[in-house]
Amino acid sequence: MAIIEYRPEPEEFGWTFGGLEPVRRVAPGDVLRLWTEDAFGGHLRSTSSRLSTDVPGLLTNPQTGPFHVEGARPGDTLVLHVLDLRPARTWGASCAFPGFGGLTSTDLDPSLQDLLPERVWMYDVDAEAGTVTYRALDSDHQMALPLEPMLGTIGVAPARGEVRSSLVPDRHGGNLDVPAVRPGTTVYLGVNVEGALFSVGDGHYRQGEGELCGSGVEGALWVDLVVDLLPGVPTAGPRLETDDSLIAVGSARPLDAAWRIAHLDLVRWVADRTGLSPMDAYQLVSQVGRSPIGNVVDPNFTVTAVVDKKYLPGLDEAADGLHQRLRATDLPARP
Amino acid sequence: MAIIEYRPEPEEFGWTFGGLEPVRRVAPGDVLRLWTEDAFGGHLRSTSSRLSTDVPGLLTNPQTGPFHVEGARPGDTLVLHVLDLRPARTWGASCAFPGFGGLTSTDLDPSLQDLLPERVWMYDVDAEAGTVTYRALDSDHQMALPLEPMLGTIGVAPARGEVRSSLVPDRHGGNLDVPAVRPGTTVYLGVNVEGALFSVGDGHYRQGEGELCGSGVEGALWVDLVVDLLPGVPTAGPRLETDDSLIAVGSARPLDAAWRIAHLDLVRWVADRTGLSPMDAYQLVSQVGRSPIGNVVDPNFTVTAVVDKKYLPGLDEAADGLHQRLRATDLPARP
Amino acid sequence: MAIIEYRPEPEEFGWTFGGLEPVRRVAPGDVLRLWTEDAFGGHLRSTSSRLSTDVPGLLTNPQTGPFHVEGARPGDTLVLHVLDLRPARTWGASCAFPGFGGLTSTDLDPSLQDLLPERVWMYDVDAEAGTVTYRALDSDHQMALPLEPMLGTIGVAPARGEVRSSLVPDRHGGNLDVPAVRPGTTVYLGVNVEGALFSVGDGHYRQGEGELCGSGVEGALWVDLVVDLLPGVPTAGPRLETDDSLIAVGSARPLDAAWRIAHLDLVRWVADRTGLSPMDAYQLVSQVGRSPIGNVVDPNFTVTAVVDKKYLPGLDEAADGLHQRLRATDLPARP
Amino acid sequence: MAIIEYRPEPEEFGWTFGGLEPVRRVAPGDVLRLWTEDAFGGHLRSTSSRLSTDVPGLLTNPQTGPFHVEGARPGDTLVLHVLDLRPARTWGASCAFPGFGGLTSTDLDPSLQDLLPERVWMYDVDAEAGTVTYRALDSDHQMALPLEPMLGTIGVAPARGEVRSSLVPDRHGGNLDVPAVRPGTTVYLGVNVEGALFSVGDGHYRQGEGELCGSGVEGALWVDLVVDLLPGVPTAGPRLETDDSLIAVGSARPLDAAWRIAHLDLVRWVADRTGLSPMDAYQLVSQVGRSPIGNVVDPNFTVTAVVDKKYLPGLDEAADGLHQRLRATDLPARP
Structure with a gap:
């Protein structure tokens, strides 16, 4: 078992699953200690920040990876166990972006209506206390919420030679935005290409079910993972x-x-x-x-x-x- | 406050919301102690029972009610607080019915495929122990599950003069199949017709989220409710x-x-x-x-x-x- | 064969399928010569008319009927052949109503966005020329479009004792808004209650596929129908x-x-x-x-x-x- | 204007939009005379052929291309005018494949039901008569249908660095399966990458609206196209x-x-x-x-x-x- 520490340089991030050269080669059994940028590229730093002006090219959801796993072949299952997720900053950000979110029309289901306004909310992180603090924009309300870090995005290179944006969740994993991807959880992903080529990113300091407005409390994370492999065991979806x-x-x-x-x-x-x-x-x-x-x-x-x-x-405990x-x-x- | 006990005679059940004469008149503040039949009309009594042959006219989901609430008018909100739900039988039933359920094509989203087979599972209720016992049909597996009674159906007469089958959930309530409708929960329903005309039924001794196969552990219930009214307060949906x-x-x-x-x-x-x-x-x-x-x-x-x-x-505690x-x-x- | 002429008095319209006493009894083979009001109750008479203020109780889509068909029983098929549809007025109306339409969020699929504005367009009918004239509201554009009358709503009383708003299309027919319901078309509807109890209404002088904005060129119609019956032949949907x-x-x-x-x-x-x-x-x-x-x-x-x-x-020509x-x-x- | 003839060698087909080196470079104004393979790779040649055994790797929908268009840049619009489509074989094939089609559950909307059986139908093409002949598998019925060739798949490399399977239709075009892509039709596609990198394929000798069973009358085609470019004119979708x-x-x-x-x-x-x-x-x-x-x-x-x-x-005729x-x-x- 090797312990591999890796923090991407600015030019090393990826914005897709598939189509990228690996940043590191790792082996089953290795522990990875990684750093992930937030989905806004760290560019939303105050309530007056705006995705539309502060995030170059609107290029959201940078990923750390991909990692080539020695021996992983199509038809195998990649196993990623999340050991730990810790905030790498003392602040997180969330936003409502016009045409994105759960209570608005979007590019994928549009309407003739005006879109909702752009808004950015900032959260203070108190890792000691285990809280992130919500602050209303239009009134004085504030409220400490539990810090519950999760990985929004985790996935491998897709099948059929596809390359998918890191915004997309599908059979290959990707932008699942599932709160259960947190410390103590094992993730199984079917391998589609040699080396599996997995990436992670999109840490949320917390998120409600459904990610209603389109983003969680987005924040950079320190991520500890163990990598393993189930050779010859296919897994259709995450x-x-x-x-x-x-x-x-x-x-x-x-x-x-x-x-x-x-x-x-x-x-x-x-x-x-x-x-x-x-x-x-x-x-x-x-x-x-x-x-x-x-x-x-x-x-x-x-x-x-x-x-x-x-x-x-x-229950077959052996498989457990x-x-x-x-x-x-x-x-x-x-x- | 009156305490009103009511157990419907066989000919008193209703199969719709709206379109029915009230079985009783009640007043805000009254407590109702009711009996509800299960969704199969009590006709599935063994694993060899069949909806298609044992339930006359396939008439499922009989309701207890409707109750006329004195003073309730369109634009008011009916308030029903669930005090207690207790199994009225020592057994419950669940079934997979061809063309109904979550992992099959249905009349409302059909396919050319053959339908799944009809199956009936029976559960023993142990009210003391607080369990219902699952028994597999195709193997010897069995497992005690927590008894967690809930009301699958609760609703009022719909708006616009509509009459809806008791199988349908909508703005008027009805067949919501929401596990949170359990003891300790207050239900708010907008009143559409004079007297509100609410009914309840479809007790489940327990149910998973989504009601995957189409039915919970269906069982007759003793139901204790308090009735109240918020005059002049509209409520759009439950x-x-x-x-x-x-x-x-x-x-x-x-x-x-x-x-x-x-x-x-x-x-x-x-x-x-x-x-x-x-x-x-x-x-x-x-x-x-x-x-x-x-x-x-x-x-x-x-x-x-x-x-x-x-x-x-x-939070406005007063409204609470x-x-x-x-x-x-x-x-x-x-x- | 009788020829039955019927133009409803204002108090005779129906706004539901099911739940209504018949306005006439007719027999298979009878010809009906009817008058149908438009979906706005005839209340939108200029571009400054508004559904929200001019249509009492927002009660839209009045129906002519129901008609009791002698001998019709559940399990039979009602046959309605459309002989002729002719405009009963020299103008038609269409509108965009906030929260209703195809390119807006609605009550049944809502959003936090502002709704589209209310607008009313008026069309002149030239029955001789066979045209209705579109006039833009925000510019001088106008355009003669073909007059192609159709019945938006045609249906029978629903099954299971339900009563449905005349706004709803379903197995019983109702508010189908299908341009193919025009002169020369035979409509088959499964009978759910004794007498079938069919109604018609919602004439459109023309309509695009999909009825994008939520209404066609709505107009009162003279409707000629022949009624027939297929005893013992069930029909699941229209x-x-x-x-x-x-x-x-x-x-x-x-x-x-x-x-x-x-x-x-x-x-x-x-x-x-x-x-x-x-x-x-x-x-x-x-x-x-x-x-x-x-x-x-x-x-x-x-x-x-x-x-x-x-x-x-x-093709089995006999059935034809x-x-x-x-x-x-x-x-x-x-x- | 150059006339470029191109028939791909077996190893030159592509199965994605994006991620491929161009097979030819062309310029606005050029005419392309291409050959496209059918969606089954030409492997379904009799009613006893089977996708599952006769199509290597189940690799369906091979594309001819991609073509690099000189001067095309992101933000431009690629213009492809279909001059002619002619059958390149005297037979076409259609199939029902388990888990694919419009009246069955699929991988993208699955059920527990058994899937429909695999079936292959063969069609004779009579180019002179302008017909393809349908032959029933389970009876003697046959019927000449109009030959109406169309291109099922036409598209460019996607945005955001994505690579999509040739089975997928989206903003970049791709597997649209729209009968209107036939001779006489001009197709506009937004350019996402330098050179646009467009491909075509998936000829249908005819297809009903909706492509109900999952495939048209699939057949190899001779395809004549003119290529043009609208610099600086973005087009969001096809x-x-x-x-x-x-x-x-x-x-x-x-x-x-x-x-x-x-x-x-x-x-x-x-x-x-x-x-x-x-x-x-x-x-x-x-x-x-x-x-x-x-x-x-x-x-x-x-x-x-x-x-x-x-x-x-x-209508602005100039733009026309x-x-x-x-x-x-x-x-x-x-x-």
Whole structure:
């Protein structure tokens, strides 16, 4: 096991999944200690900042990577376990951008109406206290909210030779904006190209389900990951595992399709891990499943389908070993 | 305050919201102690029962009601606080019905494919232990799940002279299938006709988010409700309140539309209760909102948008008084 | 065959399908000569008229009917052949109403944006020339467009005891807003209640596919219909037949679902009429089908699936006889 | 003006838009005489052929190109006028492939149901008679259908550095499957990268609207195009122009979104070309627009919004000159 530290130089960021040369080569078992820029490129620094003028080329969502994983081949599964996520700045930013967001018409579903105004909200981070502070723009209201760092974007190079913008979530992962991608979570991604070529970015200091206005509390992160590989095990779409739960992820439009992709995958995963028939797994998930929504704002919407392990009769514990082992990775504290 | 006990005779059930004569007249402040039949009319009693043969006329989802509320007029808000829900049987049933459910084509979104087979699962209820027991049909697996009773259907007569099947959720409430309609929750419904004419039914002993296969653990319930009225206060769509949260409810197709209806209503509700501007409320909900899905199987899908009261700066506590007062209703135990 | 003339008194209009007493009883074979009011109740009479102030109670889309058809029973098919549609006024009106229309957010899919402004356009009708004249509001442009009268709304009482607003299209017909409902077209509707209880209304002097802004050139009509009945023949959703084509109609949200309902029904209809297997009919419709959109603005959207009879190998001509016979109905000219 | 003839060698096909080296460099004004392979790579040659076994790697929809257009820069508009499309084979093929098509669940909107069976239909082409012959698989029915060649796929390299599979239609064009891309039609595409890098392919000898089963009558084509360029004129999404009509194209999911993209673009195009205000253009298109559906089967669905030029008051005829000029291109007959 190597520990690889990497903080991208300004010219090293990527804005796509696929189509990029790797920034580093890593091996299964390696620990990565990374730095990720926020989705606004760090350019929204006050409530008077504007995406339209302060972010060069409107080039949002820079990624750290891609990383080439030794031995990863199409048909394998890349395993990324999130060990730790820590704010790399004392402030975060969120914005409402005209034509982007959940309660507005957009380029992908437009109208003749005027768009909402551009607004930027700044949050102070108190890592000690574990809070980020919301401050209203139009009144004096403020409120400390729990600091709950997550990775908005995590993915590999897509299949069929495609290259996708880092704004897009799909089968290859990408801009999922799922709060469950946080410390303690194992992420499974199907490998489509040699080396897998995964990237991460888009840290949120916190985010509500659905990412209503189009952005979380966006902030630079220190990211600790363990990399592993399941050779010969295909994975159709992103799956997550925590100590307590199995989580299938679906990204599509409309939201119903994302919901169906996630739930069909969860039903099949439950059947595989428990020996239940598909119809019996369908019934069980119907009664114990949860379905937190990731985002309803990106080019594809993302829904998660969750079942707690405690409800899985005859769960194959052996298959559970990988998550437990990665979870136990011993990592020296950052200086 | 009167305590009104009512258990419908077989011929007294209703299968619509609107279009029915009231079964009782009640007044704001009254407590109702009701009995509700399960969505299958109590006809699915073993794993070999079949909707297609055992439920006369396929007439599902019988309702208890409607109740005429004295003084309720269009433009008012009916308030129903759920005091208690208790299983009225020692067994519950769930089924997969061809052409109905979340992972199948349906009449409302059909395909040329063969439909899934009909299946019925039976659950034993252990009220003492607080469990319902899942039993697989195709293997020996079984598993005790928490008993968590909820009302799947609650609503008033619709606007514009419409009469809607009890299978439909919409602005008038109806078949929401939202697990948050459980003991301790206050339900607000806009009144469309004189007397409001509300009904309840479709008890679930438990249900996963989304009601994946099309039904929860369906079971007859003893239902205790307090009725109240907010004269002159309109409510566009169903809203729920608990000790901890405000919950807006949206029902539509596709799921995105239900999500938007719920979230726009929540943003406006938060703005009203806190004095935040709409854009500031939009931002706050973006970071602290949750969006549990009710159902993705009914003629309209239902999404809830939830914000915890602890995150609402300057929450108008006065408006909160009604929920607290109803919550404190003292009710003698049933014999 | 009786000829029944009927022009409703102001208090006789209906605003729902279902829930109404019949205005007349008619028999299969009868010819009806009716008058229908426009969707705005005739209240938009100049470009300064406003729905919000000039239409009492915003009660739009008044219907002529319902008519009780002797002998019609659930499981039968009601047949309405449109003999003639003629403008009953020399002007028509169209409007953009805030929160209604195809390029705006709506109550059923809302946003935080400001709504579009209310606008009313007036059209002059020249029945001799066969034109309606468009006049721009913000410039001097004007343009004669072909007069092509159609019935926007045609339907029966719904199933399951429902009563639906006349704004809604669904299995029972209703507010389809399909230009193909014009003279020479036979409409088939499944009967849900004794007497069928059909109504018609919402004449358009012309309408583009999709009814983009939310209304056609709305105008009062003289309507000549022949009524017939297919006893014991069920029809799941509306079907149309012309000299040249079979047209299946689907109404739902989102538009994809309406498209699928219409096309699955057309595939089955083609298979039934030609003896092709369902997969062969699927293939044939794939290559020769057309799919004009009716509306993308009503509570359900409507798509039609069309196949020309000339492409139907082995078409069962016998079944075609009814349309031909109704088509040949001899009707004295109106005085 | 050069005439460039090009028939790709087997190793020269492309399966993406973007990410490829150009096969030729061409200049505005050049005429291209191309050969395109069918979407199945020519591998479906009998009704017993199968995509799953006969098409290597399931690599469907090979493209001819990309072509680098001298001087084309981001922000310009590429103009491709279709002069002629002629069958390059005497047979065409169509298929139903499991999990692909309009009346089945798919990877992008899945279900637990069994998929439809794989089927292949073969069509004989009679270029003299101008027909393709449909032959049923499960009965003796056959039927000559009009030969109406079209290009299913036409597009440029996408924006933001993306590379998209040739199966996908989007802002860059691609797999639109719009029957209006036929001889006599001018196609406008916004340029995203230097040289534009356009490709064409996926000829259909005919196709119904919507491409119901997932494929048209797929066939190799001889394709004659004229290339032109509008420097400094941006075009957001594909637009088509014929002698008679302006046609805006929208691709998205669900179908409603594709419909809105196309219609908003058409309203703006009409306003630009006529001087009508946006609201007046909205009204005019509402009464005279048509909306033929391209496909409801690809990763994005495609809708066209059409208005006939004869209905455009004050149409700017000057802007119309380009189409007329390209239309008049004199081309020697192929030997």
